[in-house]
Amino acid sequence: ALPIFSFENQSETIETLEKYITDKTKMIIVDTITTQYRRTLSEKSEKNILLNKDLNRQLAILKDLAIQFNLIVLITNQVRGVMKGGNNENSMEPVAAAILNYWSDYEIRLDFLPNRQMSKRIATITKHTEKSSHLPIEYRLTDEGIQEMK
Incomplete structure (x- = not known):
């Protein structure tokens, strides 16, 4: 297990993940990939655009590792409450849903x-x-x- 302390640390860890892969490696598990992403989001859209790009890059690296080394990559994600329409109904949707949907099979x-x-x-x-x-x-x-x- 590789502990993650910040979104930047998560990015660095994923960038160097290949060095931990051996012939015995069959699966990579990332537990709640959006925890640090969510903590880092801000009111400034410019910063959030950069965070989205970095999350995309992290997922691209994981997808590439899965293909290159024939691995299973299991990623868990958080959900957030979203108001649906004018009827005050709450529903849950994944954090960064579009980004994760794009990279997920x-x-x-x-x-x-x-x-x-x-x-x-x-x-x-x-x-x-x-x-x-x-x-x-x-x-x-x-x-x-x-x-x-x-």
């Missing part, structure tokens, strides 16, 4: 099941590069890991 949305325990959730494929079912899958988080609910 697959997207899976994870939600809590309504009126259920916190350990029970639903996974829905929202983007897939191949023809596949977008049926949601209900699952439960346990001490043993993820278990599909039947």
Whole structure:
């Protein structure tokens, strides 16, 4: 695990990630790629444009590493509440959704099941590069890991 302390540190880490890849490396996991990005956003649009460019560059590097070394790259992301229309309804959408959507081959949305325990959730494929079912899958988080609910 490589700890990340700032968006700049994240960028530097991703730039040098290739030196950590060995023949045994099969997967790179980036947990919540937009945490430091979100913390760095400002009221100044010029600064945010540069942050967007850097996030794009980071994702391009990860995509290139996946292709070059035949790796799986798993990225988790934060969501934010967004007002929809004039009906005061809140919905959730991924942070930097357009940027992550562009670079991702697959997207899976994870939600809590309504009126259920916190350990029970639903996974829905929202983007897939191949023809596949977008049926949601209900699952439960346990001490043993993820278990599909039947």
